[in-house]
Amino acid sequence: MPPKPRFYLPRLTKLSTHSRLNALCALIALLLLAVQYAFFAANPAVTLVICVGVVALALLLRRALKPLMLEIQALNLHAQNLQDGSFNTSANQLKIYELSSLANSLNTMSAQLRAERATLYQRELLLDTVLQSSPTALLLTDASDTVLMSNPAARLLLNGGKAFDGSKLFAVTGMQPELAVALQNRQQGLIRLENTEQTVWHLSVSQFQLNQKQHWLYLLKPLTREIQREELNAWKKLLRVIGHELNNTLAPLSSLAFSGGQLAQQQHNAALGQLFDTISERCQQLNHFVQAYIQFAKLPPPQCSSINWPRLINQLQDQYEFELQGELPDSSWQADPQQLTQLMLNLLKNAHESGSNPEHISLRIKQTPDKLLLILQDGGGGMTEEVLQHALVPFYTSKPQGSGIGLTLCRDIAEAHGGSISLRNQPPGLEVTVQLPRQTPMAL
Incomplete structure (x- = not known):
């Protein structure tokens, strides 16, 4: 047999404040009327007085609770604004008396959320500025290789400066074959690309979860200038070492050639003097040659x-x-x-x-x-x-x-x-x- 349906009386806690006040006044009226009919004779005038008194009591209670209800409405509106993400509003402090501590807590929360949102906005703006101006090419794709985000460096490198967000990564027609193979294989390391301003790039690939979905982040950093700069610094260091050793050798050799030339001149030996002159001339030419390289190796910082x-x-x-x-x-x-x-x-x-x-x-x-x-x-x-x-x-x-x-x-x-x-x-x-x-x- 199916269970019999049960009937429940509505709980007082589910009623509104006004409904509960009206129910309380009605209960008082019933009690007074019951007392009247139990202990006193039925008198219409007394019954009327009881009914009018109970109605007046209900009106007085409603009027007494009206400021409190207005405070609650103001705080509810403030809470709804916070829920909607509007942190620039606050409860009117001129109308909040009984619930001032709650209003102060909501205002403090609103100010804190407003400050945190401003900080977050500034960080997002800074991050976007860095990404847009960075020479590193950045690509963000989902698990199906759909491009979700790319910065200008990536668009210039892969697609001639044209936007391709929303497209499949490997369907981009302007991508070089070497780069396409490296991205498809997620081959991290150095890549050499021809017909680009920067010929040497470093590819790094990262996988992470965002909103419970798999994403791939590709970073292509240009390294041509860094490699050239390190190569140039290595050459300069080598030149300084070689120049120092050559100068240590040329100085005494030039001095000996000069002394030998003077001695040959005193002995009137023209052939020997010509030999020492040749040695001295070659030492001088080699010294000029070395000094030119040393000057290049010791280029001072620009004084602008x-x-x-x-x-x-x-x-x-x-x-x-x-x-x-x-x-x-x-x-x-x-x-x-x-x-x-x-x-x-x-x-x-x-x-x-x-x-x-x-x-x-x-x-x-x-x-x-x-x-x-x-x-x-x-x-x-x-x-x-x-x-x-x-x-x-x-x-x-x-x-x-x-x-x-x-x-x-x-x-x-x-x-x-x-x-x-x-x-x-x-x-x-x-x-x-x-x-x-x-x-x-x-x-x-």
Whole structure:
């Protein structure tokens, strides 16, 4: 047999405050009426007085509890605002009396949540700024290799600067095959990519859980400049050691050659004197050669000041002939005048030694709000791909009498200023671009 249905009376705790007050007044009225009919004779006037009194009591209780109900409504509204994420509101303290301690607690909580949200927003803004301006390419994908987030460096490296969020990672058409294989295999380590400004990259892959779902984070950090800088520092250290040893040998050897020449002259031995003169001359030439490398190895930090462009151009044209195209910069730029002059002289020297006619050598200076471009063009026919690839490597030269430190010194000076140097074949010759960032006197 099915169980019989049970009927429950509503609990008083489930009733509203007004309903409970009305129930209490009704109960009092019933008790008074029961007492009247039990101990006193039925009197309509007394019954009416009891009913009117109970109604008046109910109205008085409702009126007495109205301020408290208003306080509760204000606190409920404040709590709802907190639940909705609005932390800039608070309970009206002018209307809160009985529940002031609760109102103060809610206001304190609101202020704390407001401060924490502002801190969190600032951290998110800082993180987004770092990601957007970082040279490291960042990719975030889900378990199905759908790209959820990418920064500008990743878009430039993988898809020519175009956004591809929401696409499948391995469906991106602009990705180089070597990079696609490394990402697909999640091969962490160094990767060499051609046809990019930075040829050496380091790939790191991380797996983590986000919202109970698997995600993959790919980081591609450019290492070409760091490797070149370490390579250059190693060469400089080697040069300082070799230069020190050669100087220790050349100094006494040159002194002995001079003394031997004096002795041969006293003995009127021309052949022996010529031999010592030859030794002395070779020691002097070798000393100049060593000093040039030592000077390169001991390039001091740039002492930046405002560049006087007319004076710089005049100094360059006093040494080499070239055509200045366009106008000189009209704003102040900070750099080391001596090092910048040495850099441009080396580039002009190479342009003239390339076989270019002087009238085909030109210099253009472009300025943007954040960087300066010095573009030197010659008409010497350019470089072969092999020479162009190794032109900035220390001691590499294609000239019979070259030292291989001219362009390396130019790169060292540019990087010491926080800039860079790049070479490319641009008919009728080679185009060299020196990029220098804007620096303020406060940052120097």
